[in-house]
Amino acid sequence: MTELFPFLTPDLINxxxxxxxxxxxxxxxxxxxxxFNNVRSLRRIVIISSAAGSPLIxxxxxxxxxxxxxxxxxxxxxxx
Amino acid sequence: xxxxxxxxxxxxxxxxIPVTDPLPKRKHQPSEKMTPFATFCRFPEGVRFQNxxxxxxxxxxxxxxxITNIPWILTGIGFSLLPLVFFLFAPFFDSNSITISPIAxxxxxxxxxxxxFGYLLVNYxxxxxHVGIVTNMRVLDIDIENISxxxxxxxxxxxxxxxxxxxxxxxxxxFDFGNVNLQTExxxxxxxxxxxxxxxxxxxxxxxxxxxxxxxx
Numbered sequence: 361m362t363e364l365f366p367f368l369t370p371d372l373i374n375x376x377x378x379x380x381x382x383x384x385x386x387x388x389x390x391x392x393x394x395x396f397n398n399v400r401s402l403r404r405i406v407i408i409s410s411a412a413g414s415p416l417i418x419x420x421x422x423x424x425x426x427x428x429x430x431x432x433x434x435x436x437x438x439x440x
Numbered sequence: 441x442x443x444x445x446x447x448x449x450x451x452x453x454x455x456x457i458p459v460t461d462p463l464p465k466r467k468h469q470p471s472e473k474m475t476p477f478a479t480f481c482r483f484p485e486g487v488r489f490q491n492x493x494x495x496x497x498x499x500x501x502x503x504x505x506x507i508t509n510i511p512w513i514l515t516g517i518g519f520s521l522l523p524l525v526f527f528l529f530a531p532f533f534d535s536n537s538i539t540i541s542p543i544a545x546x547x548x549x550x551x552x553x554x555x556x557f558g559y560l561l562v563n564y565x566x567x568x569x570h571v572g573i574v575t576n577m578r579v580l581d582i583d584i585e586n587i588s589x590x591x592x593x594x595x596x597x598x599x600x601x602x603x604x605x606x607x608x609x610x611x612x613x614x615f616d617f618g619n620v621n622l623q624t625e626x627x628x629x630x631x632x633x634x635x636x637x638x639x640x641x642x643x644x645x646x647x648x649x650x651x652x653x654x655x656x657x
Contacts, residue, residue, distance in 0.1 A: 377544045385551060388558075395562060396456055398587050402569040405592060406582060409486025413476025424561060427554060435547055 378439040385432045392428045396421050442569035476568070479503045481638045482645075489573060490581060500574040502636040502646055505568060510595040520556050523549060562587050572620075572633040574646060579622060581631045593631065601625050603646045605639035622646065 399421045408414040454501040474484040481487075481501045488498070566584045573580040579600065599623050607618035618639035622631035636642055 362612050374541055374544065377540055381544070381547060383559070388555070390550075392558065393597060395565075398590075399565055400656070402565070402584070404588070405590075406573075407486075407488040408568075409474065413568065416476060417561075420561055421565075422640055423571050424554075424558060428470060431550060431554060439544060439547060440541055440565070 362431050374440045378435070381439065382435055383431065385428065387437060389428050389432060434439050468605050477506055479506055480641075487573070488527065492575075493577065495576075496578075497576045498573060499576060500572075500642065502572045502574075502620075502633055502642060503570060505615055505637045506637040507611065507615050507617070507634050509563070510569055512560070516556055516560045516563075519559075520553065523552065526561065572631075572642075573622065574642075574649065576649065579631060579646065581633065591640045593629065595622070595624050595631060597646075597649050599624050600631075600646070600650055603650070607639060620646075 398415060403414060403418060471483045471485045472478075472481050474487060476480045478484075479502065482499070484498060484501045487501055566587060569582060569586040569590075571580075571582050573582070576597075578594050578596050580592065580594045583593075585591070602623040603620065604623075605617075605618050605620045607613055612618050612635070615637075616639075617635050617637045618632040620636055620639050620642045622633075624630055632640075633642065
């Protein structure tokens, strides 16, 4: 690839990868926040007991949000 | 002048006056425990909803039949196996053309699986909260088209004029699911419980409640 595009040094490729990845995950984080808010509003409309799995969904959505934030922070720090 | 006829004095106890609204509470009906994958639950335990009135009992909760979830479950499984296939065939490609660092590949892989997890979670949540609730006073239809579009509609039992169900196709007959259509009076929108299990039983329960309400009125 470097033969076709000589200006594409490994450092530049890494930088482009990092910018693209952080932009994608940043946009995805907005989607996850929308999901989080909607699940909270759904839980207010229908209250289903713990045995039926409603708190499990809440836990999974919180986990989903935390993992997304963690991945964004880790990408900012760890990606070269 | 002597009395020819004296009417006996009848004392009306307040308890004997029939209550017309709401319907009498159910008597000793066993409650069912609702599990995370329940699709048809008669007198479910621990199910309440917004604006539930005092004395309002939940008689029935229905969701789409679980078999309707198979397409998104298979899609999720298929996409989660895709990177394995890619890495299996990776040695056959020219490795010099890929210059992305291994840590970037790891992050991309984690992001990919996060998207799949999100896809499964959103589909499950949509299915979980897309419910039809029948109480002794009204019928609620909570439609979740996708995670950001929801439509909550309710009608009184007395406002329902007709209940019917339809089943079409091999799958719906084999697994016994179908659409239950509730026709309301006037210009009010009709209600539909889509792909719910035991549609004949659902129709029967709602018809009984309507008959009970009419005889009560």
